[in-house]
């Protein structure tokens with residue numbers, strides 16, 4: 001039976017088990033092999049039948065990097081308020097890790113994928129009831145596509161009580177034929193939705209109230225979001241949704257986190273922070289305008305955005321805060337003076353990349369903790385804005401607008417903010433979109449901006465664009 005694992009691998013696994021027994025401490029063992037190329041979405045879809053647990057999907061646009069995890073080899077979660085970021089990190093650090101691979105490629109081997117809620121103080125509502133304030137998983141199997149190469153990672157938490165036979169057996173699947181994950185994906189067929197539930201009037205009123213509060217100098221900026229509930233005639237196929245997001249939103253990060261029967265899916269253009277060795281990249285994204293129907297109109301709109309005072313103010317507040325937050329944990333911070341445009345299929349944004357070098361002792365999660373929520377999703381000043389959101393917003397954000405992403409055992413990783421997203425279950429979807437409110441905000445214009453931001457998910461769900469909502 002145990003004939004396909006090579007001897008070095010076997011020795012390493014048995015050795016890890018011995019170590020776990022000697023130290024009475026569970027060890028994470030990870031084997032990594034390069035495998036034949038396969039569409040990661042096929043792997044995600046077929047893995048449902050393996051019955052080894054929940055899955056996640058992640059792809060980042062810049063370097064053709066995709067992760068698909070299946071099964072929960074280890075779950076780290078907490079319901080903490082202030083310490084939730086640090087707690088996840090310290091728990092992760094407690095486990096000794098052994099990587100069995102020819103070479104460590106970033107994004108392979110032992111890593112955690114997961115996310116946080118936006119506001120742990122706000123009491124959970126029914127929709128988000130099963131989502132912890134912080135939840136991360138070490139997948140049992142993980143497919144990584146990086147620079148056109150495909151890798152399969154198999155993880156196991158080896159406890160002092162495991163036996164060597166079971167451990168070796170677990171890693172046998174690292175030799176499996178990846179071809180078996182081929183799946184028939186037909187993303188063409190659209191879903192019709194049956195009903196929509198909105199709280200438009202309440203939201204517009206909240207925006208009006210927020211502008212009054214800003215004019216009264218209570219705060220500078222607050223981001224207010226609304227939600228849309230859709231009910232479809234048939235069960236939503238999450239593979240189709242991810243597939244369409246991949247086609248329609250190639251410049252965005254695509255994520256999906258499965259939590260019981262729910263899948264939190266989105267295509268966000270907004271990176272919170274990326275760390276590779278000590279190199280840090282964060283992005284300021286705030287200020288929005290629609291795309292033009294032809295090149296000329298598109299450029300005209302882009303130019304208008306680049307010079308629009310209200311949008312520049314929304315944006316500058318974000319740049320100022322991100323600079324302050326990162327100055328604390330980074331050296332050699334580089335912040336361009338003026339924003340450029342970032343265009344997605346449906347919208348153009350003001351965008352400023354911020355680069356730096358991590359100071360010793362500052363981890364990726366330290367930076368996430370320091371940044372969240374940036375004024376792109378919260379407001380300024382931070383505390384006042386979060387309180388204002390609690391007071392005025394007619395919804396519960398759950399994991400919307402909060403950090404979601406991955407990090408590995410060497411503190412490489414990347415987090416985005418989970419916007420342009422929705423929570424899907426059976427034939428129901430809840431979608432979320434918000435806007436940065438400043439003193440010059442006009443509620444009707446901001447409402448139209450949220451409509452624009454709902455489009456990517458609307459289109460991915462329906463297979464066509466809808467005018468409603």
Ligand SMILES: C=C(O[C@@H]1C=C(C(=O)O)C=C[C@H]1O)C(=O)O
Nearest residue numbers: 286287288376419433434435436
């Ligand atoms: C809050 C959202 O987007 C944020 C708000 C923006 C704005 O108001 O201009 C732009 C980008 C995002 O930082 C959302 O998409 O839900």
Ligand SMILES: [Mg+2]
Nearest residue numbers: 287288435436
């Ligand atoms: Mg805006």
